[in-house]
Amino acid sequence: xxLASRASRGAAALALxxxxxxxVAAQGARAENFIRIVNGEFVDGCEQFLVAGWNQWEVIxxxxxxxxxxxxxxxxxxxxxxxxxxxxxxxxxxxxxxxxAWAHSVSPQFALQPSPGEYNEGMFRGLDFALDEARxxxxxxxxxxxxxxxxSGGIDEYVSWSSxxxxxxxxxxxxQTKQMYKDHVQQLITRVNSVNGRTYRDDxxxxxxxxxxxxxxxxxxxxxxxxxxxxxxxxKGLDPNHLxxxxxxxxxxxxxxxxxxxxxxxxxxxxxxxxxxxxxxxxAIDFMSFHSWVDNWEDVTEEFQRRxxxxxxxxxxQLGKPVILEEFGKIVQPEGPFEPDRVKFFQIVYxxxxxxxxxxxxxxxxxxxxxxxxxxxxxxxxxxxxxxLYGIFASDETFGLIKAFTDTVNGMGGNxxxxxxxxxxxxxxxxxxxxxxxxxxxxxxxGYEGPKCKIDINECVRGTAGCHANAGCINTDGGFxxxxxxxxxxxxxxxxxxxASLAEIQAQYTTAGPGILACEEGEDVQYPIxxxxxxxxxxxxxxxxxxxxxxxxxxxxxxxxxxxLACEMAEGxxxxxxxxxxxxxxxxxxxxxxxxxxxETICTSEATGEQFSCxxxxxxxxxxxxxxxxxxxxxx
Numbered sequence: 060x061x062l063a064s065r066a067s068r069g070a071a072a073l074a075l076x077x078x079x080x081x082x083v084a085a086q087g088a089r090a091e092n093f094i095r096i097v098n099g100e101f102v103d104g105c106e107q108f109l110v111a112g113w114n115q116w117e118v119i120x121x122x123x124x125x126x127x128x129x130x131x132x133x134x135x136x137x138x139x140x141x142x143x144x145x146x147x148x149x150x151x152x153x154x155x156x157x158x159x160a161w162a163h164s165v166s167p168q169f170a171l172q173p174s175p176g177e178y179n180e181g182m183f184r185g186l187d188f189a190l191d192e193a194r195x196x197x198x199x200x201x202x203x204x205x206x207x208x209x210x211s212g213g214i215d216e217y218v219s220w221s222s223x224x225x226x227x228x229x230x231x232x233x234x235q236t237k238q239m240y241k242d243h244v245q246q247l248i249t250r251v252n253s254v255n256g257r258t259y260r261d262d263x264x265x266x267x268x269x270x271x272x273x274x275x276x277x278x279x280x281x282x283x284x285x286x287x288x289x290x291x292x293x294x295k296g297l298d299p300n301h302l303x304x305x306x307x308x309x310x311x312x313x314x315x316x317x318x319x320x321x322x323x324x325x326x327x328x329x330x331x332x333x334x335x336x337x338x339x340x341x342x343a344i345d346f347m348s349f350h351s352w353v354d355n356w357e358d359v360t361e362e363f364q365r366r367x368x369x370x371x372x373x374x375x376x377q378l379g380k381p382v383i384l385e386e387f388g389k390i391v392q393p394e395g396p397f398e399p400d401r402v403k404f405f406q407i408v409y410x411x412x413x414x415x416x417x418x419x420x421x422x423x424x425x426x427x428x429x430x431x432x433x434x435x436x437x438x439x440x441x442x443x444x445x446x447x448l449y450g451i452f453a454s455d456e457t458f459g460l461i462k463a464f465t466d467t468v469n470g471m472g473g474n475x476x477x478x479x480x481x482x483x484x485x486x487x488x489x490x491x492x493x494x495x496x497x498x499x500x501x502x503x504x505x506g507y508e509g510p511k512c513k514i515d516i517n518e519c520v521r522g523t524a525g526c527h528a529n530a531g532c533i534n535t536d537g538g539f540x541x542x543x544x545x546x547x548x549x550x551x552x553x554x555x556x557x558x559a560s561l562a563e564i565q566a567q568y569t570t571a572g573p574g575i576l577a578c579e580e581g582e583d584v585q586y587p588i589x590x591x592x593x594x595x596x597x598x599x600x601x602x603x604x605x606x607x608x609x610x611x612x613x614x615x616x617x618x619x620x621x622x623x624l625a626c627e628m629a630e631g632x633x634x635x636x637x638x639x640x641x642x643x644x645x646x647x648x649x650x651x652x653x654x655x656x657x658x659e660t661i662c663t664s665e666a667t668g669e670q671f672s673c674x675x676x677x678x679x680x681x682x683x684x685x686x687x688x689x690x691x692x693x694x695x
Contacts, residue, residue: 072147082394083129092486093263094199096345097479099381101302101424104486109416109472110383110425111465112157112201113150118143119161120169122192123185124496124520124597126614129166130667131450134435135616138594139185141522142433146194147246149453151196154465157266158193158384159427160188162202162247163212166665168600170487172210175220177560178246181597186205191254194264194491201427202386203306204244204294207296210665212270214595228276231286231332248298252313255491256510260298263487269306269385273350276332280312283332289342299366300485302345307383309335309349321356321363321372328356336374347375347382351408354390364404364412368423372415375422382422383413388429388449401457419471428461434491437639440671441664451572498537504536520595530554531589542589545627567682568623573639576657576677581650583611587648619679626681633684649680649689 060589092104099679101108116130121139134142150158164171164182171182193200206213211346217236218224226232231237248260259265270290276283287305310328311317314336320328339347351369353359368384372414375382387408389401414421430449432438438447451457494512499505504523508514518524518539519532526532526541530551533540541551546561548686586593592613601614613622626632629646637644638660 066666068085072103081397091263091409091488093109094266095304095482095485097383097476097590099379100476100479101346101381101423102476102479102572105475107419107472107476109157109419109468109476110157110427111468112159112199112427112462113153113431114159114427114429116388116430117463119164119171119185119640120166120181120598121185122189123169124517124595125185126129126594126596126598126601127437129168131432131438131447131620132692133437133615134433135452136528138437138520138522142187142436143189144522146431146433147192147196150198153453153462154469155198156469157199157201157425157427158504159201159271160189160203161206161207161212162204162268163243164213164442165206165209165213166597167211168665169598172212172243172477176242176246179599181599183250184597185405187250188253189435190252190262190264193550194255194262199266200264201269201545202247203267204247205240205273205497206272208273214274226280226502228332231274231276231279231282237289239287244290244294245297247373248294253514254508257487257491260300261487261668263300265301267302267304267345269304269348272293272306274305277330278332279333279449280332280337284334285297286339287338291341295343304344304346304348304385305338306348307333307335307338307350308352309333309367311335313337316370316374319366321353321358321367334649335371338377339374339378339380345380346369347378347380348385349382351384351387353404354396359404361407364407368411368415370409372421372423380422381424383424383475384408384426384431386427390445391450392448398456399551405457405460409460409544413464413467419474425468440662441667441669448534449535459462486693497498497537505539517595517597520597525552526554529557531591531593533589534595540589544591546624558629561566564618564623564627567684568619568679569682570677570679571654573677574657575654576636577634577647577650577678577680578653578655580645580650581634581647581679584626584629584632584646584648585610585615586646587614587625590625592617592625608610617644618642622646622679634684635679636676637679638674638676640672647678649686650680652680652685 083649094108095102117128120128121143133139169182170179170684172178190200214227214230217239218227218230220239221233221235226237250259274283276569280345291303310331310333311320312329312334313644314334317324317329320326353364363689389404390396391401392399412423412426415421432446432450432452434452437444438450442448446452451543491509494508497507499513503522504521505516505518507518515536517534524532524539529547530541530543533542542557543549543551546558546564547555548558549555590616594614622635622637626635626646632646634647634650635644636647657675660673661670663670
């Protein structure tokens with residue numbers, strides 16, 4: 060995306076923010092009641108609350124300002140916090156009311172809990188920010204304490220920390236893993252939000268908790284059931300304000316309904332440790348939830364999909380608890396299935412969900428799709444880029460079905476639930492301090508924040524500085540500076556016009572061609588703050604990276620021009636190494652002037668462990684500076 064495109068995207072985002080401002084204010088005023096269950100209905104105050112939502116991956120990472128995301132890239136020129144705000148604004152515009160997310164990070168690089176009981180405050184502030192931004196817009200949040208799948212914050216990490224657990228299945232029975240899980244739950248529930256001062260258990264923005272996302276324990280349903288029966292009362296004892304569910308896919312193993320599983324009775328799902336009815340029977344489990352992944356389960360028939368929704372709704376009627384389809388999606392790939400296949404699948408799902416909701420009178424109370432991509436996000440290479448396997452853009456045909464479903468659900472809800480009486484203990488009257496007097500020129504999201512308005516906001520990370528696309532952002536205590544890049548001139552915000560010197564800078568760099576490096580690349584030069592390719596890292600992940608040592612190399616996708624301008628700004632830089640596949644560069648000093656063919660870079664997927672090519676590095680030399688810094692440092 061060009062610099063001009065980045066600027067135009069920023070203007071569009073600002074226009075959208077202004078367009079939904081009144082709606083946000085109105086929604087925010089409504090998000091002060093805890094969602095309760097009265098006579099089998101979710102209620103907001105005493106109004107029926109029906110779910111029309113989505114699943115959002117890497118919320119903590121994005122909200123914390125992580126320089127990169129592994130599930131889908133950040134949109135070009137946009138920070139994670141700004142992207143999250145954009146999506147929440149769009150959620151209001153489209154009528155969504157629930158975002159399901161994870162109360163832990165999913166990448167070891169950005170771990171919320173790097174080791175047992177040790178927490179990364181920068182990451183925790185990301186979750187604080189996400190919850191407060193959702194609060195402002197009246198979007199409820201459903202959070203999962205842990206997960207079966209990811210390498211960070213999931214079951215296998217807890218097992219690796221235990222000195223007595225040996226395998227994945229031990230998580231549910233090992234005394235150490237169970238205590239570590241409880242400690243994490245307590246840390247979350249008693250966390251005081253650094254932005255608005257609310258303790259999580261006292262924040263009605265949170266609709267509820269998942270004990271665990273998609274628990275799997277092959278051949279041990281009794282262990283999973285015992286774990287649920289132990290953990291559910293523990294959570295409710297710490298937090299009686301919020302609703303609780305399990306978070307599982309919804310397989311059957313011992314309840315006599317294995318015939319309803321994917322592929323029918325006697326197949327793999329009944330060995331995965333879940334038993335939907337029994338798992339949701341404990342009194343401390345307030346509502347039921349299930350997932351649908353027809354591709355992963357290899358049962359893609361319409362008959363199965365409809366039956367899956369029907370049977371889980373019937374189970375909810377049996378237990379007298381509301382249920383939601385909290386996660387479902389459909390694979391789309393270049394070689395198929397294709398977008399029309401996903402459209403057909405979503406039509407089936409939403410049609411059956413609406414039938415079972417029965418105008419709001421049914422036990423099924425809504426659905427969350429997987430997953431939503433902001434415009435400009437790109438899936439990782441191993442998923443084929445673009446929208447990857449599951450990403451859905453607002454411009455996709457599928458999104459039209461999502462919007463139609465949302466409109467229908469919103470038309471059902473809001474009625475007063477019979478027999479409901481308002482409970483003072485179920486609402487929060489305290490106002491959140493906005494720190495308006497500490498803002499820069501009155502601009503929201505600048506200056507200071509927090510209950511005492513003493514926490515500096517890094518406007519460069521939040522995306523609130525408003526710097527020009529051709530300028531760098533430099534954070535200061537309680538403020539920021541916008542500085543035009545070399546080759547441009549102006550005030551750094553409204554104007555950064557190209558000058559004749561830009562072409563002169565570009566003409567000074569030469570290269571021997573793709574994949575050709577200086578045989579000796581020279582010494583690394585510190586990447587300058589405010590240069591193209593520099594971003595702040597509140598998560599601390601860059602500082603922990605042994606390769607970059609916290610100060611070397613670009614931190615976001617870069618172009619050759621970006622690297623040239625960064626080298627102009629860096630003291631001692633007379634060359635740089637650039638990788639067009641990784642879109643990254645390292646600034647260098649004193650390279651050899653003879654060149655060699657560079658080796659192919661091999662990358663490893665964090666998600667799958669598979670290796671793939673990441674291209675070759677090549678050197679760009681500054682024709683006028685080359686060797687001068689070396690002579691100055693080495694003497695005559």
